[in-house]
Amino acid sequence: MEYNDITYEKTGAVLRVCHNRPDKGNAQSTRLLAELDDALARAKADSEVHVVIIGGQGKHFSAGHDLADGMKLRGDYTVEQHWHWEQEHFLGNAMRIWDLPKPTIAEVSGACIAGGFMVANSCDIVIASDDAYFSDPVLHSMGAAAVEALLHPWVLNTRKAKELLFTGGKISAEEGKEWGMVNHVVPRADLEDFTMKMAQQIAKAPPHATAMLKRSLNRTADIQGYRNSLNAHFDTHTVSSSTKEFWDIVNQGVAAMVAGGKNSGSDK
């Protein structure tokens, strides 16, 4: 597969894959999601790759799903078609990042919103620059129950996740670190180097034992209900994004964005 909406760069045993639509806030087009998924499948099969970094070219990590692209390609889908497509490409992509048998690091700068937040949260480690912020405004801006994978209570805690999602607000990199969601906050100019240094350190570990360690760490979450709760939320999310309430909001907000090129973020 040829890559256009991502960059793919190997440095020793570290693969750095970046969202590459900086003029669109790195919004995740259908093509970008397919390319990211393909890059991860390649990384999984490539014994030379020990660690994967997921970042963003330019100012932002990602503005989330490309709403214009989604409306254009799937605006007339039935509920059943939405369920199948999103299960494979939104929840599925997130779970394939989580399940990758190699450590993943999210390298986050600027905006990390909704579907972008879902990708970052699916990584094992999050390194953020001091200008980064995280938000999931979907309840307010689209009238749906958050994004497709409800990772928030797993990476924050239930109370903070509720505040974030109910208000449609955002948390800074520093606040994310206080809550244990972000591993390190570094100056913007140091983000790439800092992340690469950590990735290279992790990459020195024997790959099979690393895969087994990740398997056990992820199983610990699964034993607590991680996978089941994400699958259950996905169905709830689909119901919430099939209602009249949802379509009234989307037809106003997103259609205006598609027509006028404006964003729909409820950036409180």
Ligand SMILES: C/C=C/C(=O)SCCNC(=O)CCNC(=O)[C@H](O)C(C)(C)COP(=O)(O)OP(=O)(O)OC[C@H]1O[C@@H](n2cnc3c(N)ncnc32)[C@H](O)[C@@H]1OP(=O)(O)O
């Ligand atoms: C279940 C749903 C899950 C989801 O993921 S829904 C998506 C939720 N995401 C949002 O609501 C993000 C909204 N966007 C923003 O808040 C801002 O934008 C940013 C902070 C990401 C970037 O701000 P700045 O750097 O000031 O740039 P800019 O002029 O606002 O945007 C640059 C271009 O990017 C387009 N864009 C931004 N976000 C999206 C998006 N999510 N889908 C499609 N396009 C997007 C804009 O419209 C514009 O485009 P043009 O230059 O043609 O006017």
